[in-house]
Amino acid sequence: DVVMTQTPVSMSVSLGGQVSISCRSSQSLVHNNGNTYLSWYIQKPSQSPQLLIYKVSNRFSGISDRFSGSGSGTDFTLKISRVEPDDLGVYYCGQGTQYPLTFGSGTKLEIK
Amino acid sequence: EVQLKESGPGLVQPSQTLSLTCTVSGFSLTDYSVHWVRQPPGKGLEWMGVMWSGGSTAYNSALKSRLSISRDTSKSQVFLKMNSLQTEDTAIYYCTRSTGITPDYWGQGVMVTVSS
Numbered sequence: 001d002v003v004m005t006q007t008p009v010s011m012s013v014s015l016g017g018q019v020s021i022s023c024r025s026s027q028s029l030v031h032n033n034g035n036t037y038l039s040w041y042i043q044k045p046s047q048s049p050q051l052l053i054y055k056v057s058n059r060f061s062g063i064s065d066r067f068s069g070s071g072s073g074t075d076f077t078l079k080i081s082r083v084e085p086d087d088l089g090v091y092y093c094g095q096g097t098q099y100p101l102t103f104g105s106g107t108k109l110e111i112k
Numbered sequence: 113e114v115q116l117k118e119s120g121p122g123l124v125q126p127s128q129t130l131s132l133t134c135t136v137s138g139f140s141l142t143d144y145s146v147h148w149v150r151q152p153p154g155k156g157l158e159w160m161g162v163m164w165s166g167g168s169t170a171y172n173s174a175l176k177s178r179l180s181i182s183r184d185t186s187k188s189q190v191f192l193k194m195n196s197l198q199t200e201d202t203a204i205y206y207c208t209r210s211t212g213i214t215p216d217y218w219g220q221g222v223m224v225t226v227s228s
Contacts, residue, residue: 096213100172101159
């Protein structure tokens with residue numbers, strides 16, 4: 001299975017600030033079809049996960065441009081700019097390039 | 113509006129079989145795939161398997177011997193059955209839609225506790 005490693009485990013940021021979350025995979029996420037199936041989710045307290053970013057850098061419908069994804073191969077980053085109170089929660093990266101789909105262990109974002 | 117809703121028993125006895133239903137609306141099961149993902153309390157996400165839009169399935173090999181996913185397209189429902197439940201199967205079970213491979217819309221989840 002592809003192991004997804006997220007850092008940091010938790011972080012605290014001031015409102016209006018910027019954060020970066022790292023996600024590394026144990027194998028390249030480039031699929032045979034040329035796509036890279038790396039996605040980012042937020043799980044707000046007591047809610048189900050919500051898709052933010054798919055295929056590394058594509059924002060899902062309705063997602064603010066404050067969220068951006070980048071990276072390639074095995075190394076990926078989620079950046080959140082101008083942090084707002086509603087951004088608090090646990091962020092997960094996930095891969096769909098290989099079965100089984102796997103997720104990182106999460107990064108908890110707290111607001112100072 | 114895309115919606116998914118999980119339903120099933122909240123409590124299952126050890127060694128028994130879990131049966132869950134995911135009822136969807138706002139899209140067709142023949143156009144989109146539906147995955148099952150679970151989350152033990154306070155822990156991360158585990159992908160269990162998928163009912164592809166074409167009707168085939170794929171399972172997490174760690175669960176494959178105990179897991180079955182099926183569907184009834186006329187009722188817009190996807191079913192999960194997992195046997196030989198143990199306490200470590202206690203989790204929130206989610207169904208989630210995908211366009212292609214990436215899960216996008218998620219249901220609210222159903223908490224399943226395995227206990228005698």
